[in-house]
Amino acid sequence: MDINDIKKKRLLYDKSEDIYFTIYNILLLLYYLGCTNEKKAFQDYRKLTFLIPIISDEVLNTIFIDYYRGKNEINKNIRRRLIRVYNAGIENISFIRYILLILEKNNFIKLIEEESKINLYLRQQSNLEDFLENEIFKDEIRCINNIKSNNYQIAKVSYSTFINNLFKINGVSVWEG
Numbered sequence: 001m002d003i004n005d006i007k008k009k010r011l012l013y014d015k016s017e018d019i020y021f022t023i024y025n026i027l028l029l030l031y032y033l034g035c036t037n038e039k040k041a042f043q044d045y046r047k048l049t050f051l052i053p054i055i056s057d058e059v060l061n062t063i064f065i066d067y068y069r070g071k072n073e074i075n076k077n078i079r080r081r082l083i084r085v086y087n088a089g090i091e092n093i094s095f096i097r098y099i100l101l102i103l104e105k106n107n108f109i110k111l112i113e114e115e116s117k118i119n120l121y122l123r124q125q126s127n128l129e130d131f132l133e134n135e136i137f138k139d140e141i142r143c144i145n146n147i148k149s150n151n152y153q154i155a156k157v158s159y160s161t162f163i164n165n166l167f168k169i170n171g172v173s174v175w176e177g
Helices: 003-012 019-032 045-055 058-070 076-105 128-132 135-149 159-166
Strands: 109-113 118-122
Touching: 019 045, 019 076, 019 118, 019 128, 019 135, 045 058, 045 076, 045 118, 045 135, 045 159, 058 076, 058 135, 058 159, 076 109, 076 118
Parallel strands: none
Antiparallel strands: 109 118
C-alpha cells in the first residue's frame, strides 16, 4: 500500500459512522455526566448525536461553551459550523438509536421509555470504570468537564431546550418544533 492509498482512506473515513468511536463517546458522556441510575438518567438520547462531535473536537467544544444559551454574539463562520453539526446530528439519530439498542442488549446501558422520549443511564460494570478512566480518552474527558464546569446540566435539559439553546438562539434553522 502506498502513501496515496492511505491518504484516500483517511479522506473517506467518517468518525460519525464509526461504531466504536460512537460507543466509547456515549459511554464517556454517561459516565462523566454521572448518568448511572434511573434518577440521574440522561434525558432524551437524541441530544447524544450533537454532543458526541462536541466532546470529540476541541474547536466545537469551545464553540459550545462560548455560544450555548446565546452567551456571545455569533458570526457567520461559527453559525456555519453549527449548521453542519445540526444537519449531521439530525442524520445520525437513527444510527445512535441502533447503537443504544446494541449497548442495552449487552447490558452496558438501560433505556427508559417515556411518552415522548427515551432516557438512558450507564449500568454498573466492574471493568468499565477502568476502561473509561483510561488516559487515551483525556481529550474527551476534558471536553466533557468543560461542559460540566459551566453548569449547563446538559444531561437533564430537554431535547427541545438543548436545540433552542445551541441552535435556534444562534440563528440555525431547525426542522423540528
